[in-house]
Amino acid sequence: MQANLGKILEIQQNQDGSHQGIIAWPENAGHVPAAGQYIQAHNPKEASAPAAVSLFAGGLHPFESEGRHFQTAPGMPESWLPGDTLLLRGPLGNGFYFSPGVRRVTLAALGPFGAHLLPLAGAVLAAGGEVSLLMDGDFPILPASIEVSPLADLSEALHWADYAACAVSLEDLPIAREQLSGAGGHANMQVLVHAPMPCGALAACGVCAFTSSQGISLLACEDGPVFDWSQIR
Numbered sequence: 001m002q003a004n005l006g007k008i009l010e011i012q013q014n015q016d017g018s019h020q021g022i023i024a025w026p027e028n029a030g031h032v033p034a035a036g037q038y039i040q041a042h043n044p045k046e047a048s049a050p051a052a053v054s055l056f057a058g059g060l061h062p063f064e065s066e067g068r069h070f071q072t073a074p075g076m077p078e079s080w081l082p083g084d085t086l087l088l089r090g091p092l093g094n095g096f097y098f099s100p101g102v103r104r105v106t107l108a109a110l111g112p113f114g115a116h117l118l119p120l121a122g123a124v125l126a127a128g129g130e131v132s133l134l135m136d137g138d139f140p141i142l143p144a145s146i147e148v149s150p151l152a153d154l155s156e157a158l159h160w161a162d163y164a165a166c167a168v169s170l171e172d173l174p175i176a177r178e179q180l181s182g183a184g185g186h187a188n189m190q191v192l193v194h195a196p197m198p199c200g201a202l203a204a205c206g207v208c209a210f211t212s213s214q215g216i217s218l219l220a221c222e223d224g225p226v227f228d229w230s231q232i233r
């Protein structure tokens with residue numbers, strides 16, 4: 001896949017110091033990354049940077065915008081500035097998928113990944129559905145139509161939902177498996193495994209590898225980063 005040029009239009013600094021931005025998406029790069037998908041971005045002004053940066057879709061904006069703008073989740077380096085031109089590879093990976101009949105959706109951020117799940121909320125609300133977001137700690141300003149609860153309510157929220165989407169770091173995956181199983185799991189649930197992805201499926205470096213519940217080795221960058229719960233539990 002060839003790299004395309006995109007320009008950073010805006011950058012937002014969050015309360016926790018993380019940065020997320022809006023990138024003018026190149027005309028010739030296909031569709032804008034969907035919820036759960038990522039891009040590999042390289043800033044040519046940092047020629048000595050060893051690897052591209054993985055940036056995920058984030059926020060409600062992508063489903064509200066008619067323009068070819070890609071809003072990223074937190075993860076943009078502090079040194080990147082509005083106006084910088086980036087080399088972009090993507091969209092990459094399997095994003096979240098839910099069937100059109102789904103009406104009640106629980107989003108559970110098992111770590112600082114609330115923004116990674118919000119593009120789904122935009123899609124569900126636009127289709128007339130209901131969204132419950134579970135996360136601990138600070139959360140972004142959200143429309144009143146999104147109910148926000150602590151992760152302590154996970155069991156109840158999974159029971160309520162037609163579909164559930166979760167996000168967790170690769171490091172915390174063993175804990176998340178216990179947490180989600182302990183809350184009863186869900187037959188219609190997907191999990192975004194957020195891993196370091198230095199090669200982004202180009203060189204089979206194995207940094208993002210983990211073992212599925214069936215004992216199969218999986219790569220977050222290539223087989224995911226969104227997995228069905230049946231692969232994770």
Ligand code: FES
Pocket residue numbers: 196197198199200201202203204205206207208209219220221222
């Ligand atoms: S990032 Fe190298 S194999 Fe996944």
